[in-house]
Amino acid sequence: MEKLNQVKVLLVEDDEDDYLLTVDYLEQIPNYQFDVTWLCDYQSVLDLLAKKHFDLCFLDYQLGTHTGLSILKVAKSLKLSTTFMMLTGQSDENLDAQALAFGADDFLLKSEINSPRFVRAILYALSRRDLESERLERFKAEAESRAKDRFMAHLSHELRTPLTSIIGYTQLLRENQQHSTIKPELDIIHNNSEHLLNLLNDVLDLSKINASSLSLEKENTALGPLIADLQSVFSMEAAKKGIALNIITKGDLPKTINTDAKRLKQILINLVYNAIKFTPKGKVDVVFELLKQNTQYHLKVSVIDTGIGIANDKLTQIFKPFEQIQDTITRTKEGAGLGLAISAALVKLFGGEINVQSQLGEGSTFSFSIHLGEHIDTCQPLDLALNQKTQTPTLAPTLSGNVLIVEDLPEIQTLLNNIISSTGACVTCANNGREAVDLLSSQQQQFDIVFMDLHMPEMGGKEAIIALRERNIHSPIIALTAAAQKDNIDTLLALGFDDIITKPINTELLYQSLQKHLENTPSKTSNAATSNFANRSEKCILVVEDDKNARDLMCLLLQSLDCEVLGVGSYGECVELLKHDSQFDTICLDLNLSDGSGLSLASIIREHNCDANLVIVSGSEPPAEQLAEHQIEHVILKPVSLNDLKNVI
Known part of the structure; x- marks a missing residue:
């Protein structure tokens, strides 16, 4: 037996004969079963419309002190999905126009209730309702799909950013021989981080598959x-x-x-x-x-x-x-x-x-x-x-050149700085696209390669690359992004990026980008390295740094290189020390001490006939002319890495 379409009807009519006649003809319409509620009181109608859903509502024009139009006006303000049809005993063009203006879907004479037009009007009204429902459902589904895509993109970025730090720093610790005793624990952290990354990739893939947005690239x-x-x-x-x-x-x-x-x-x-x-x-x-x-x-x-x-x-x-x-x-x-x-x-x-x-x-x-x-x-x-590939650790190449990192998150900035500095390259950091545009536009320093994050305050990577290319700045710029979809990559290349590296950062891909744009420098032989390392036990280093944590860390790093290290916390302490002892091989000077400048302290050191190798430690590159004036050849940019210190001592 064919299933009937259920239609909930509200009939607003104050004449019982008209009510019975309307119900009788509704029952004769094939394929539909009409569940009719009959009311004639103005307030009762409005209360019921507000509480219960109806597919169809017939409104008699004359309802005592009220009219069907007054009900229609209030009902439409309730934003109902009900289809409204006006019923009247006489033809009136003005009334017809008013009803349609107030939001009625059709206008019928009571004399037409027993005619084919009554049946057609109801069927058309129900068809329009079904089409509108389908359109709304489709619109809702599309909106939900767009919201889901935005959520997945946001989720990807938010999860990949901390994973970048976890995986990157764990790799650095695993490659450091000083941490060989905790290598099993570091391997556990690394493996579980990779597991989280794979799970994230699976969820994103499944989302794209469900949205039919995944395609093959053969x-x-x-x-x-x-x-x-x-x-x-x-x-x-x-x-x-x-x-x-x-x-x-x-x-x-x-x-x-x-x-x-x-x-x-x-x-x-x-x-x-x-x-x-x-x-x-x-x-x-x-x-x-x-x-x-x-x-x-x-x-x-x-x-x-x-x-x-x-x-x-x-x-x-x-x-x-x-x-x-x-x-x-x-x-x-x-x-x-x-x-x-x-x-x-x-x-x-x-x-x-x-x-x-x-x-x-x-x-x-x-x-x-x-x-x-x-x-x-x-x-x-x-x-x-x-x-068959053999699994060998990724070794840092020996390179020289200037690299700019544009990244707003300090932990990612530090991670990239550590990895890139390990190659011997000189690293400068910018916190957002605006700083990068200013640096690259000033021409005060030439950069061989730029690594730029996309999502940053003030100016993001996309806005920055457009501004740079418009100014005819053609430095190689690599985008760092958590979104690895093909359409996103194509967009970034079209904007002017030379390449894309996805987060979490793959160290091998990072090294490949560096080797492509920086100069290789001859690496020391193992024998030479051993000889130099042995000589480091004779090195005497002075660290002048007013931040205790930073000073202690530098001292620990230098001690790991078999250096004799002394640390002081101010300009004045250093001057006092030099009165008694100026026999240092290297002196690391913080540029901005609480009681003076590292550059002016360099002049005092020279006045004490100290020929130590002077190294400025700073958060930014000091002007070249000031460095030359104070006979300073080396600058280490914070955060200080072990490789930075190896290169200057």
Whole structure:
């Protein structure tokens, strides 16, 4: 039996015969069931309209001391979605015009209630209501989607910014041999930070997939290194669990394929990660083979494990977001349950689908294929051993040049300063786009490369790059952003940025940008380095700094370099000390002491016939002519790093 459309009707009528007649004809309209409420009192009508929703309201014009128009006027002020139709006993063009002006959707004569026009008017009114409801729902959905996109963009930025500091500083600490005793703890911090970053990326990917805004970016990709990367990424994880990880190629494979390597690798990593996670013993095989169907080539991948398996009734559930394989047995494994959902959606973008076969207690096989087209590269056996990458730490290159960091967050500014200073480059910092524009426009100092954040007070990175390019300043400027979507990257390149580095900062990419724009300087041999280090035990250093925390930190850093260090907290203390002892190899002078200037103190030091190497420590670069006047060759910009001190002593 066909389901009837339910329509709630309010009939405002003071004549019972007209009420019965109207209800009778409403019941004759096919496919609709009308639930009619009958009222004739002015105030009762308004009270009910305010409390209860009605799809349709018939208003009699004459209602004792009131009219249907007065009800209509008040009802429309309530912003109701009800469709209003005026009913009157006589034709009146002025009344018709008034009713429509007050917001009525139609105007009918009571004599037309038994005519086809009455039925058509109601059906048209209901159709208009349905169309308007659909339009409002669509508008609401679009507004919610836009709000969600804005929220996800904001969330990405807010989460990536602290992760930049956590991951960056942890990397610095891990690479410092002085912290070798706490390396396991630092590894835990680093690994969990990377886990948070991957989870954030998964959530953003899922959001883009749901919004149908994720697309593939295909390019020619070497297949061998892509496959070999799996061994590099997961061999240690598999070894920890005592299971074998086998990468198998069936037959010949093309040397290169046209695909989105990033997304293909994402699918592979998700599937292999799950396979290892849910395999307590045995092995995981990852099998690659080339298939041909008619004239089309496909790359098929199968991930086969000997793990815990999946129950048949759960096989479709595991591809839903936030559903996890371990729900079939236990909740002892970590994860948000996004990997398989994202992988399935990505495989669909490639034009295929993931298939799964599994048996509880015996293992699972996940397989998928991607379309390669009619033409492929020459096929040959792939020697994965030749493509195997060795995991080596990222070492800072030895470079020289001037670098400007434009970043408003002190912790990110300090992190970038530390990383870049470790290469030997001279670093200057600006707190916002306005400062950067002023610095670069003044031409007082030339910068070989600029790293610029996008979201800053006073002037953001986008506004700054436009202002700089309009002034014909062509310095290489690299954007630092938490938003890595292709459309955002294209926009930034179009604005004039030379490249983009996403947050959290990838140290290797940062070094690559520096090497591209700065000069390489010969690095010291290991023997020379050892010799210099041994000589540092003879160095005697004086630190003049009025901030106790900064002074103590500099003394600790210098002591770690086997220097004999003495620290004083003021201009006056330094002058008094020099009366008794001026035999220092290096003197580090704060530029702005509480009781005097570091530059004027430099003159006093020279008057005591002290030929120490003078180093100004400052938050900004002092004028070159003042440095020359006081015979100062070295400047360290705060915050001071260990590498800064190595370079000046």
